[in-house]
Amino acid sequence: xxxxxxxxNQLYAFTYAVFCGMGSSDTDATxxxxxxxxxxxxxxxxxxxxxxxGYVRLWEAGRVNAQPNxxxxxxxxxxxxxxxxxxxGLVVAPFAMSIAIQKAKIAxxxxxxxxxxxxxGIAGYHAMMALQHDMIGIAMTNAxxxxxxxxxxxxxxxxxxxxxxxPADKQPPxxxxxxxxxxxxxxxxxxxxxxxxxxxxxxxxxNGATSTDAHELKKGGALLPxxxxxxxxxxxxxxxxxxxxxxxxxxxxxxxxxxxxxxxAYVPMPADMPGQGLGHFFGAMRVDAFRPADExxxxxxxxxxxxxxxxxxxxxxxxxIPGDPEREMEYIRATEGIPLVESVLxxxxxxxxQFGQKL
Amino acid sequence: xxxxxxxxNQLYAFTYAVFCGMGSSDTDATxxxxxxxxxxxxxxxxxxxxxxxGYVRLWEAGRVNAQPNxxxxxxxxxxxxxxxxxxxGLVVAPFAMSIAIQKAKIAxxxxxxxxxxxxxGIAGYHAMMALQHDMIGIAMTNAxxxxxxxxxxxxxxxxxxxxxxxPADKQPPxxxxxxxxxxxxxxxxxxxxxxxxxxxxxxxxxNGATSTDAHELKKGGALLPxxxxxxxxxxxxxxxxxxxxxxxxxxxxxxxxxxxxxxxAYVPMPADMPGQGLGHFFGAMRVDAFRPADExxxxxxxxxxxxxxxxxxxxxxxxxIPGDPEREMEYIRATEGIPLVESVLxxxxxxxxQFGQKL
Numbered sequence: 001x002x003x004x005x006x007x008x009n010q011l012y013a014f015t016y017a018v019f020c021g022m023g024s025s026d027t028d029a030t031x032x033x034x035x036x037x038x039x040x041x042x043x044x045x046x047x048x049x050x051x052x053x054g055y056v057r058l059w060e061a062g063r064v065n066a067q068p069n070x071x072x073x074x075x076x077x078x079x080x081x082x083x084x085x086x087x088x089g090l091v092v093a094p095f096a097m098s099i100a101i102q103k104a105k106i107a108x109x110x111x112x113x114x115x116x117x118x119x120x121g122i123a124g125y126h127a128m129m130a131l132q133h134d135m136i137g138i139a140m141t142n143a144x145x146x147x148x149x150x151x152x153x154x155x156x157x158x159x160x161x162x163x164x165x166x167p168a169d170k171q172p173p174x175x176x177x178x179x180x181x182x183x184x185x186x187x188x189x190x191x192x193x194x195x196x197x198x199x200x201x202x203x204x205x206x207n208g209a210t211s212t213d214a215h216e217l218k219k220g221g222a223l224l225p226x227x228x229x230x231x232x233x234x235x236x237x238x239x240x241x242x243x244x245x246x247x248x249x250x251x252x253x254x255x256x257x258x259x260x261x262x263x264x265a266y267v268p269m270p271a272d273m274p275g276q277g278l279g280h281f282f283g284a285m286r287v288d289a290f291r292p293a294d295e296x297x298x299x300x301x302x303x304x305x306x307x308x309x310x311x312x313x314x315x316x317x318x319x320x321i322p323g324d325p326e327r328e329m330e331y332i333r334a335t336e337g338i339p340l341v342e343s344v345l346x347x348x349x350x351x352x353x354q355f356g357q358k359l
Numbered sequence: 360x361x362x363x364x365x366x367x368n369q370l371y372a373f374t375y376a377v378f379c380g381m382g383s384s385d386t387d388a389t390x391x392x393x394x395x396x397x398x399x400x401x402x403x404x405x406x407x408x409x410x411x412x413g414y415v416r417l418w419e420a421g422r423v424n425a426q427p428n429x430x431x432x433x434x435x436x437x438x439x440x441x442x443x444x445x446x447x448g449l450v451v452a453p454f455a456m457s458i459a460i461q462k463a464k465i466a467x468x469x470x471x472x473x474x475x476x477x478x479x480g481i482a483g484y485h486a487m488m489a490l491q492h493d494m495i496g497i498a499m500t501n502a503x504x505x506x507x508x509x510x511x512x513x514x515x516x517x518x519x520x521x522x523x524x525x526p527a528d529k530q531p532p533x534x535x536x537x538x539x540x541x542x543x544x545x546x547x548x549x550x551x552x553x554x555x556x557x558x559x560x561x562x563x564x565x566n567g568a569t570s571t572d573a574h575e576l577k578k579g580g581a582l583l584p585x586x587x588x589x590x591x592x593x594x595x596x597x598x599x600x601x602x603x604x605x606x607x608x609x610x611x612x613x614x615x616x617x618x619x620x621x622x623x624a625y626v627p628m629p630a631d632m633p634g635q636g637l638g639h640f641f642g643a644m645r646v647d648a649f650r651p652a653d654e655x656x657x658x659x660x661x662x663x664x665x666x667x668x669x670x671x672x673x674x675x676x677x678x679x680i681p682g683d684p685e686r687e688m689e690y691i692r693a694t695e696g697i698p699l700v701e702s703v704l705x706x707x708x709x710x711x712x713q714f715g716q717k718l
Contacts, residue, residue, distance in 0.1 A: 076467030108435030176598035208672025239535035313567025316510035
């Protein structure tokens with residue numbers, strides 16, 4: 001695929017200007033831009049600037065409030081509920097995660113459920129906010145229903161990601177960030193562009209039969225929970241996705257399951273939504289609420305070194321630690337820039353025109 | 360396979376007597392028996408009375424302390440670390456979970472890491488302790504290394520289960536309880552007894568190649584993380600198993616990864632263990648630390664009903680909610696009794712003789 005490469009700073013200036021054009025405050029536009037572009041830097045291209053057009057369309061449709069009054073509506077020593085006031089999830093999520101971190105400073109841990117939000121970028125970015133405080137960070141979100149539970153043909157869950165970031169000492173942190181499906185939607189989109197088939201276990205057709213057609217979602221099919229089918233543990237992926245849905249949406253009062261608001265602005269909102277907007281769930285656990293942070297981090301170093309040194313299987317160079325590939329990509333993109341595929345660039349240029357910005 | 364069926368009360372009396380014979384107090388023997396047999400009642404036969412002999416052998420080897428001084432060694436408003444004093448995990452875990460519940464009553468949530476413990480039965484039992492308090496319960500544990508991370512031939516992780524129990528109103532609770540591998544070891548043992556092959560994606564051989572030999576673990580092979588291989592998301596199962604290991608062992612000071620103490624007493628302890636015993640991690644979140652419990656539980660009813668009503672795929676009767684199969688089994692076994700296979704019964708009879716008990 002033809003790509004054009006941009007520096008982080010070029011994409012930053014453009015994205016920031018678009019959010020400002022939507023009416024976001026300087027602070028919010030800064031936060032939203034950093035959150036969004038962290039995905040491009042970490043190589044999760046489906047969740048970065050490629051989504052900027054989508055956010056603009058949601059704003060145009062009145063589904064995103066560019067000047068939200070994000071606020072805590074309920075709290076206990078270790079918990080809070082945040083109402084995102086239909087703001088960008090890119091802004092609401094860092095606000096909520098910072099509440100979780102504040103709670104953890106005093107109570108040992110902090111747990112925040114969020115309602116009335118929108119797509120929040122990559123979960124890993126929010127979880128990683130905890131690291132500099134010697135805390136473990138946790139972030140999850142529900143999302144538009146694209147996933148069929150085990151034995152279902154109906155799409156009931158989003159790709160509902162979970163991120164967990166754990167600090168180490170000399171080693172880089174452990175950062176897991178994954179959709180609770182066999183493959184994230186972004187990987188499917190890559191195959192669609194290439195007109196390539198998917199491996200088995202990624203999607204099913206509208207009757208629930210195994211399929212390798214990357215376009216299956218447009219034909220009434222569905223993504224599959226991690227595991228793929230019952231024999232390979234899809235009931236576990238289904239349970240995980242459900243837990244993310246319930247923690248993210250039912251605790252704070254967001255909409256859930258098949259009623260989660262769709263990301264594409266042209267898809268009508270579901271009828272009879274049982275809550276407000278999308279939901280997220282964040283956690284922060286102070287390491288020294290359990291044991292001295294230095295001690296814990298030395299053991300994390302030991303854990304990471306030992307796993308990295310595990311004997312690799314034939315044909316593989318080494319065993320990776322969650323977060324390794326994304327960190328490597330961050331290094332590459334900081335030096336070499338961020339490549340954008342033509343279709344994404346065309347869309348961005350159109351959005352730029354709308355706000356008087358060039359890319 | 361030939362089986363003999365016993366009532367819950369028969370197995371209860373026998374198991375209780377064996378734990379008392381080991382020197383457990385009345386209270387501890389009662390707790391251990393209830394915890395252990397909850398697995399048999401829920402149909403998770405690999406984790407129930409079939410393991411009693413294993414616990415006795417660990418006690419004989421001096422690895423299980425029948426009269427432990429289980430205690431909180433560190434705490435904050437929402438966290439605690441419990442030292443299990445090498446006691447039965449069946450007793451240590453309910454103690455630790457009750458601390459999590461107490462913390463949640465005051466701080467909104469409670470999180471307890473446990474070191475110096477042993478195998479704790481089924482995770483779901485401990486998580487479900489939270490339900491009667493209108494709390495969400497979470498339980499996880501690390502375990503002897505049988506699982507190879509993605510790209511590894513070395514066994515580095517246990518089957519490291521996660522359980523999450525969520526209360527509903529008129530609907531039964533949502534109870535997920537699953538190993539973070541494609542298939543739990545218990546399912547492998549069933550196939551071994553039948554000399555049947557496994558589906559692909561469950562195990563690999565000692566070189567890391569795909570295998571369908573249910574006896575692969577005895578030949579240097581390994582269980583695989585949920586997902587099976589990289590293309591089907593095994594890096595996510597590997598991340599999940601790692602998170603369970605780190606939360607369960609590194610936060611509280613237990614041994615971890617390939618150093619987790621093995622369950623079979625005849626397997627020597629690993630050299631240079633970096634912590635004490637097995638580790639667990641428990642969480643309790645008061646629902647009304649987020650929103651009124653009645654409101655939440657009505658939405659859980661709505662969630663459960665909606666998912667149960669999802670259009671089933673061809674060849675399937677209905678979509679299940681996590682916890683449905685185990686609850687159905689509990690009903691069956693309460694009325695029809697618990698079948699024990701011959702090999703398990705033979706072992707139990709020998710253990711019974713040791714303690715002057717008949718089965």
